[in-house]
Amino acid sequence: MALMAFIGGETKMEAKIREFVIHFCLSAVCVVVLVAALSPAARVRRSDLPGFKTNTDKRTIDLSELRGGGPGKDGIPAIRRPKFVSARRNVRWLKPAEPVIALTVNGKARAYPLQILIWHEMVNDRIADVPVLVTFCPLCYTAIVFERSIEQKLRDEMGVI
Numbered sequence: 270m271a272l273m274a275f276i277g278g279e280t281k282m283e284a285k286i287r288e289f290v291i292h293f294c295l296s297a298v299c300v301v302v303l304v305a306a307l308s309p310a311a312r313v314r315r316s317d318l319p320g321f322k323t324n325t326d327k328r329t330i331d332l333s334e335l336r337g338g339g340p341g342k343d344g345i346p347a348i349r350r351p352k353f354v355s356a357r358r359n360v361r362w363l364k365p366a367e368p369v370i371a372l373t374v375n376g377k378a379r380a381y382p383l384q385i386l387i388w389h390e391m392v393n394d395r396i397a398d399v400p401v402l403v404t405f406c407p408l409c410y411t412a413i414v415f416e417r418s419i420e421q422k423l424r425d426e427m428g429v430i
Contacts, residue, residue, distance in 0.1 A: 347391035353379065370412045374399050381405075386412075393417070 325332060354360050362384075369380040375397035386392070386405035394401050400417035 345388075345390050347393060348385075348389045349393050351381075351392050351394050356380070370403055370405060370414070372396065372401070372403065372414055374401065 354363075363382065367380075368383045370383070370386065372379050372381070377397040379394070379396055381392055381403050383405060386403075387407045390405055390407070392403040394403060402415045402417050403412070404414070405412045
C-alpha cells in the first residue's frame with residue numbers, strides 16, 4: 270500500500286486509511302509533547318539553579334511558571350585565551366569581507382570574527398594590558414565590549430550562563 274501511494278495507485282479507501290493514520294500519529298505526538306511540557310519535571314525549581322547566586326525570593330512570578338530550555342550554565346563555552354592570526358597571513362577560513370567585531374585599545378587593534386563568536390558568544394581577552402570582555406548575541410546580532418576591571422580590580426573571567 271505505501272509503495273502504491275507514492276506512485277499514485279492507491280484506492281480511495283487506502284487514501285482515507287493513510288490520512289487517518291497520519292492524523293492519528295500527529296495527534297499522538299502533540300499529546301506526548303504537551304504532557305511532557307506541562308509535567309513537573311519540565312518546570313524550573315530553585316533547586317534547578319545550582320551554582321547561580323540568584324535571589325529567587327525577589328520575583329513577580331511563580332518559579333513553576335518557568336520552563337527550562339537551551340544549554341545549561343557554561344553550556345556555551347566562552348573563549349578564555351583567544352589565538353589570533355596576522356591579517357597579512359593567507360587564512361582560508363577568513364574571507365576578505367569577513368564580518369568582525371573590531372576593537373582598538375591604546376593603539377592596539379584586534380578583530381573577532383562573527384563566525385567564531387556565533388558559537389562562543391564571549392571572549393575574555395587582554396589588549397594593551399587592559400582586560401576586556403567581547404560579547405556577541407547571535408539572536409539579536411548585537412556586540413558589546415566591556416572592560417573587565419572595576420576600580421582597578423580585575424573581575425573574574427566571564428562566561429555564558
